[in-house]
Amino acid sequence: MGKPQPRLTDSQLVDWLRLIRSENVGPRTFRALMSSCGSARAAIEALPELARRGGARAPVRVASVEEIERELMVARRLGVRFIAIGEADYPPILRQIASAPPVLACRGRPEALQQPTVAIVGSRNASAAGLTFAERLARGLGRAGYVVASGLARGIDQRAHAASLETGAVGVLAGGHAKPYPSEAAPLIERMVEYGAVVSEMPVEWEPRGRDFPRRNRIVSGLALGTIVVEAARGSGSLITAKFALEQNRQVFAAPGSPLDPRAEGTNDLLKQGATICTHVDDVLAALAPMRSDDLFAALEEGVEGEPCWGDEADIEAASAPGDDLASDAFADGGSEGVRDRIAALLGPSPITLDELARAAEAPAREVRVALMELELAGRIEFSGGDRVALRPADGDA
Amino acid sequence: MGKPQPRLTDSQLVDWLRLIRSENVGPRTFRALMSSCGSARAAIEALPELARRGGARAPVRVASVEEIERELMVARRLGVRFIAIGEADYPPILRQIASAPPVLACRGRPEALQQPTVAIVGSRNASAAGLTFAERLARGLGRAGYVVASGLARGIDQRAHAASLETGAVGVLAGGHAKPYPSEAAPLIERMVEYGAVVSEMPVEWEPRGRDFPRRNRIVSGLALGTIVVEAARGSGSLITAKFALEQNRQVFAAPGSPLDPRAEGTNDLLKQGATICTHVDDVLAALAPMRSDDLFAALEEGVEGEPCWGDEADIEAASAPGDDLASDAFADGGSEGVRDRIAALLGPSPITLDELARAAEAPAREVRVALMELELAGRIEFSGGDRVALRPADGDA
Numbered sequence: 001m002g003k004p005q006p007r008l009t010d011s012q013l014v015d016w017l018r019l020i021r022s023e024n025v026g027p028r029t030f031r032a033l034m035s036s037c038g039s040a041r042a043a044i045e046a047l048p049e050l051a052r053r054g055g056a057r058a059p060v061r062v063a064s065v066e067e068i069e070r071e072l073m074v075a076r077r078l079g080v081r082f083i084a085i086g087e088a089d090y091p092p093i094l095r096q097i098a099s100a101p102p103v104l105a106c107r108g109r110p111e112a113l114q115q116p117t118v119a120i121v122g123s124r125n126a127s128a129a130g131l132t133f134a135e136r137l138a139r140g141l142g143r144a145g146y147v148v149a150s151g152l153a154r155g156i157d158q159r160a161h162a163a164s165l166e167t168g169a170v171g172v173l174a175g176g177h178a179k180p181y182p183s184e185a186a187p188l189i190e191r192m193v194e195y196g197a198v199v200s201e202m203p204v205e206w207e208p209r210g211r212d213f214p215r216r217n218r219i220v221s222g223l224a225l226g227t228i229v230v231e232a233a234r235g236s237g238s239l240i241t242a243k244f245a246l247e248q249n250r251q252v253f254a255a256p257g258s259p260l261d262p263r264a265e266g267t268n269d270l271l272k273q274g275a276t277i278c279t280h281v282d283d284v285l286a287a288l289a290p291m292r293s294d295d296l297f298a299a300l301e302e303g304v305e306g307e308p309c310w311g312d313e314a315d316i317e318a319a320s321a322p323g324d325d326l327a328s329d330a331f332a333d334g335g336s337e338g339v340r341d342r343i344a345a346l347l348g349p350s351p352i353t354l355d356e357l358a359r360a361a362e363a364p365a366r367e368v369r370v371a372l373m374e375l376e377l378a379g380r381i382e383f384s385g386g387d388r389v390a391l392r393p394a395d396g397d398a
Numbered sequence: 399m400g401k402p403q404p405r406l407t408d409s410q411l412v413d414w415l416r417l418i419r420s421e422n423v424g425p426r427t428f429r430a431l432m433s434s435c436g437s438a439r440a441a442i443e444a445l446p447e448l449a450r451r452g453g454a455r456a457p458v459r460v461a462s463v464e465e466i467e468r469e470l471m472v473a474r475r476l477g478v479r480f481i482a483i484g485e486a487d488y489p490p491i492l493r494q495i496a497s498a499p500p501v502l503a504c505r506g507r508p509e510a511l512q513q514p515t516v517a518i519v520g521s522r523n524a525s526a527a528g529l530t531f532a533e534r535l536a537r538g539l540g541r542a543g544y545v546v547a548s549g550l551a552r553g554i555d556q557r558a559h560a561a562s563l564e565t566g567a568v569g570v571l572a573g574g575h576a577k578p579y580p581s582e583a584a585p586l587i588e589r590m591v592e593y594g595a596v597v598s599e600m601p602v603e604w605e606p607r608g609r610d611f612p613r614r615n616r617i618v619s620g621l622a623l624g625t626i627v628v629e630a631a632r633g634s635g636s637l638i639t640a641k642f643a644l645e646q647n648r649q650v651f652a653a654p655g656s657p658l659d660p661r662a663e664g665t666n667d668l669l670k671q672g673a674t675i676c677t678h679v680d681d682v683l684a685a686l687a688p689m690r691s692d693d694l695f696a697a698l699e700e701g702v703e704g705e706p707c708w709g710d711e712a713d714i715e716a717a718s719a720p721g722d723d724l725a726s727d728a729f730a731d732g733g734s735e736g737v738r739d740r741i742a743a744l745l746g747p748s749p750i751t752l753d754e755l756a757r758a759a760e761a762p763a764r765e766v767r768v769a770l771m772e773l774e775l776a777g778r779i780e781f782s783g784g785d786r787v788a789l790r791p792a793d794g795d796a
Contacts, residue, residue: 256654
């Protein structure tokens with residue numbers, strides 16, 4: 001459908017990767033920086049000064065050209081393609097989430113990322129019944145034309161991937177493509193890239209750490225119209241995926257289980273919180289049917305085409321979402337020191353929403369945003385979920 | 399609380415039992431007859447003529463004084479007490495259902511019928527997990543001051559009874575007290591009557607038949623503020639109890655189960671239909687707390703006291719619910735033959751609601767009611783659920 005979309009030039013891609021691979025730059029700050037500075041290269045140049053304003057004690061580490069060129073070389077060897085957020089191959093509904101990765105590293109067929117997708121997630125130590133049910137769901141969804149996304153973990157995830165290989169399986173890595181995790185998933189990944197795709201937002205050689213898994217989960221849910229949680233103990237990672245799905249305004253489905261089965265505690269809790277009960281693939285198909293009408297998908301694609309493209313750096317300023325525009329003058333002046341200190345004082349270790357923060361700060365939204373960008377660059381705060389922010393622990397390992 | 403309520407005299411009790419034990423007289427027709435005729439004795443005298451008007455081919459069988467005196471004698475031997483619907487010992491919330499039994503035969507402590515009650519029902523061939531969960535629920539409800547009601551069946555029912563013996567267990571028989579069913583429940587029943595109660599609406603020596611079980615289930619749900627279905631295959635009797643509970647405006651709770659477990663299909667279906675998910679007794683306590691306030695219970699008891707009492711036959715006409723009064727003149731004239739035939743023609747083997755019938759009949763509500771009473775007495779129709787009526791199969795075994 002429609003006109004070919006711009007792609008980043010090779011040199012723009014290097015800039016984008018340098019920016020997103022730089023210290024303290026997350027997807028949200030990446031977007032704010034692009035909006036303020038007009039291009040990734042300009043943002044990279046501005047980084048040290050912005051971080052200093054935010055209160056960074058040491059100079060912020062900026063990814064070097066050499067580092068990115070090495071990543072591109074390793075990526076080429078692995079058959080990884082980079083897809084930037086404004087490009088036509090970027091998954092259209094992932095683009096809608098607040099913390100969409102600016103660049104996805106993709107192995108396999110990017111077409112799989114364009115199709116209506118459902119996520120199936122669940123326990124690593126799943127029961128036999130849970131595994132069988134995940135398999136049934138994945139087959140049923142595949143037959144109905146859905147791609148199935150998951151997180152490549154042992155148990156439910158891998159079973160869902162294996163059952164959707166021929167109809168379209170998309171896996172999301174917590175680390176880089178050169179460090180598939182868990183390692184036993186390597187053969188499965190090779191089969192997935194034949195018909196489907198495996199994606200990662202991390203540097204190609206990144207070894208995943210604990211905190212990368214919840215972060216990865218927002219991409220699993222963000223790729224999908226709905227997320228099905230098959231089995232989940234209380235506090236398990238699958239529930240984080242479900243929480244992301246809710247924050248992203250996506251459907252959450254949960255399979256019920258015996259009140260005496262600890263692996264069903266999380267899913268039963270989800271049902272109490274209003275998730276849609278799923279005992280058969282038809283429950284999912286019925287709930288998602290209205291979202292899958294051709295009209296809606298056409299509209300989505302229109303939207304992507306119609307919006308100024310992130311990949312066309314000249315258009316970056318216009319492309320930023322209405323709430324995200326940092327007027328250049330505010331940026332040129334730097335954030336107000338008073339506002340920044342007030343915000344740092346308001347934040348604690350428990351995440352609060354940006355709305356709550358803006359209300360408590362009693363400052364113009366624009367100044368709050370500039371202050372947050374500077375504080376994040378200084379490594380003093382971190383975003384979590386779609387819309388929450390907290391002080392970063394002083395002795396953080398990150 | 400409050401003044402002692404009237405009780406039926408011995409001779410009134412004989413009349414009431416004769417009327418409700420007569421052929422084709424169900425709880426609804428019993429009430430209509432009392433409202434029309436003013437007393438059970440007058441109703442018994444009117445029965446043959448009313449049934450003839452309804453189209454009965456053979457004379458309707460009226461229970462004899464001897465038959466009832468024999469029942470009273472057997473009852474006395476078993477320690478059975480009869481409690482009529484207007485008497486103080488009648489369970490107050492059972493009284494609210496459309497088809498409340500006019501007389502309950504009770505063994506044990508009638509006080510147990512006055513306390514806030516929850517029903518626990520489920521499969522006869524329950525899983526070990528289902529049985530354990532039923533037991534936990536029953537104990538938790540007992541600790542929280544609830545009486546637990548169920549149907550004495552194998553599996554979930556008996557486990558719920560056994561776990562609530564000391565805190566209050568109420569069982570409802572499908573047959574009479576002299577024919578406990580299933581027979582292996584006899585020792586359990588003997589223990590239940592020590593602290594709780596076992597009740598039946600059937601003649602004391604009645605051997606239960608298949609159709610008596612669903613009928614019994616309306617009493618189980620009718621005694622309770624809420625019904626919990628622990629495990630139930632599709633089409634099982636527990637789902638009938640749940641349907642009655644809904645019709646009676648009572649809460650329905652369902653325990654979730656694995657999508658692959660056939661014993662959970664019925665409960666998972668209930669969840670899809672909006673039942674409250676129950677994985678812990680707290681789910682039930684939280685949902686029922688508002689209904690259990692002292693105020694509400696006081697109000698219930700007020701209501702019972704305030705309303706003219708069914709036991710005081712002089713007040714019977716005034717006591718009938720507003721929709722149920724059959725003006726004496728309509729009764730004296732007999733129902734309109736045209737309306738009766740029209741109604742008989744409108745009915746089929748599938749139950750329809752009384753509302754639907756009244757609309758389709760295009761006749762005054764009063765005439766519809768008289769016609770239904772006469773048709774029921776003639777054995778041509780039968781009521782099911784709270785509010786539905788159907789033609790009786792010509793070759794019915796009942």
